[in-house]
Amino acid sequence: MDKIKMTTPIVEMDGDEMTRILWQMIKDHLLLPYIDLNTEYYDLGLEYRDKTNDQVTIDSANATQKYKVAVKCATITPNADRVKEYSLKEMWKSPNGTIRAILDGTVFRAPIVVRGIEPCVMNWKKPITIARHAYGDVYKGSEMRIPGTGKVELVYTAEDGSETRELVHSFKGPGIVQGMHNLNDSIESFARSCFNYALDTRQDVWFATKDTISKKYDHTFKDIFQDIFEADYEDKFKEAGITYFYTLIDDAVARVMKSEGGYIWACKNYDGDVMSDMISSAFGSLAMMTSVLVSPDGDYEYEAAHGTVQRHYYKHLKGEETSTNSVATIFAWTGALRKRGELDGNAELAAFADKLEQATIDTIEAGEMTKDLALITSIPNPTALNSEEFIKAIAKRL
Template identity: 70%
Template sequence: MKIQMKTPLVEMDGDEMTRVLWQQIKEILLEPYVDLYTEYYDLSLPIREETKDQVTVDAANANKKYGVAVKCATITPNAQRVEEYNLSQMWKSPNGTIRAILDGTVFRTPIMVNGIVPAVRTWQKPITIARHAFGDVYKASEIRVPEAGVARLVFEGEDGQVISEEIAAFEGPGVLQGQFNKDKSIESFARSCFEYALSKNEDLWFSTKDTISKKYDHRFKDIFQEIYDNEYKEKFEARNLEYFYTLIDDAVARVIRSKGGFIWALKNYDGDVMSDMVSTAFGSLAMMTSVLVSPEGNYEYEAAHGTVTRHYYKYLKGEETSTNPVATIFAWSGALRKRGEVDDLPDLVAFADHLEEATLETIEAGEMTGDLVGLWTREDIPAVKLNSTDFLKAIASRLDAKQNA
């Protein structure tokens, strides 16, 4: 008897090799046990082009309606992709669009496995990156300056107030970029981070570069401190938890020397870069969970890596690939667990737990994809490289034993 669902899970399909794995994960690991009830959106690049990216907006709004979504990796096109896919324009990042609509915080945590040791020898526990998911460079306006002239930053208030600052005097061609953020979004970011730290019972670090960005970054610092002092200080102290702010360059040094086991809150771009650094240092980009949490309590789970283009081109040639699907599996398990928690479906929650346990046990038994073989450190258990499909089948055998126990 398959596990039944009450409310649809918003399913956002994606591109290239991860799209192939997406279907295999459903067929091999999910559909034999769960009667999947999803509202499906195809966010592949051809469909985004066909709908003028309306499909991405529709998917984000469906996430707001139903509360829980799971997303496959998608292509953010560059100039080469525009030519390859014959696009009418360079469509923006689907993740950026979804994050702007949900106005949430992305929490990314490495998946640790017995047998794979972090590159930073002091790290003993996962480091969660809390990334602000609104504004900054992802919603910036840009100008290609064609000639000499003066650039100004101008704000025109509703009451007629005008604020103008000269940015630069150009002696010749150049480039301009205007970024923004909003107090309301920064406040939501701060509260999400404090709440998540309390839920995980972990310290919270926050870092920007306010010594250089004395208004923009400093506003982030001030809002975090005000909300902490007025709303969370007593709660943190009661749990013996610490919140502190430090400059991002100092934070990087502290992170490298730390033992892990804390949440590191960062602005949008900083979080993007540092989550890749942290995940790689812990083992692999394909071994990292990622969940977007909105202030309204909506959740979107996804893999924290790209579409694995190189493997996709091999796949199209009929060549065997050993692509790591773990982050995508954990996106599904995270979304199904949250759907089960929200809808009071303990069997669905238990299935998500079993799926994650079976995945980690498979790797710890020495059966893994190629990216992990080179990282394997256990001498008592030899590492065996499996192709993607065989790896999923190895997980399925353990999952079946757990489900039928």
């Protein structure tokens, strides 16, 4: 058969450890036999990031802005142990954080629903998509240990030198304090990304903060979302038959647990971090979770929501067999290929992405899966396959 042609490249960001091994297997068995794959390749493996002083990460994000679609393998965010293990020049920042900052993006994560991997919450029938604001709050916080009696203030110094002060607390003894911030521009980008993605996927949007307690900080999020919705999206949502509503974060949690799913739950940075893991675990596995970073300018970066599977990689280096779940990484590729096909008017490429996803789901539903899923499936007598056997089983169905 003739391979499917691509007119515009996808930005390909290679990664680390076991997911890097899976990355090549997926290309060899599931993509290259069928697609004349056109990618602009960037090696985001930790060694090459160190060699380029992390410039390769910046270059890959800039390339995503140029070509609009990227696919990313999981990468290591180094800690002190990794600095020593890889003899790094310094403790480089999270590549995901760097890319998010450059693209000004919002992360959308949703579980991959498969028969036989039932969610812990019995009434969840459809995926719940977490939209996580990827800037600021506690992740950009400044912290201080307070040694004893004294007062802590917030101080804003304007360009003209004038000051505005707000008392945080008058300490009578030792304690701790934290200051955090966000930017109106970033919140506006977050809102637009959520509303655009909702129109793209025809899903309702829920947004939740704690504005009853945080009457300036969280209330600003609420107001910006509402203003942008009313100004630019209300009519479009009506036309699409979808809705937007705001509620308190505690009310949202209660509603989510009683719902059937099938909507976008927009969360501030920390809330999204925590709730995406809750959603993925309750639906079955972090390895069965799609993740896409969407910018307000329409740039898309698809990735797996999980890490580099370090433990399996060390087993692989010893020549031992691994059974590593590659589903989220496969769906990162299919998401990017489908979006490339949509943007280029390449129906054949988009259809291939659909078929690869269906082949993956059919393989699991036929009882062939990696060990992590075999331990939790309700399918009787599943066959636990190793990493490469699972990918080959998908290739057979594809």
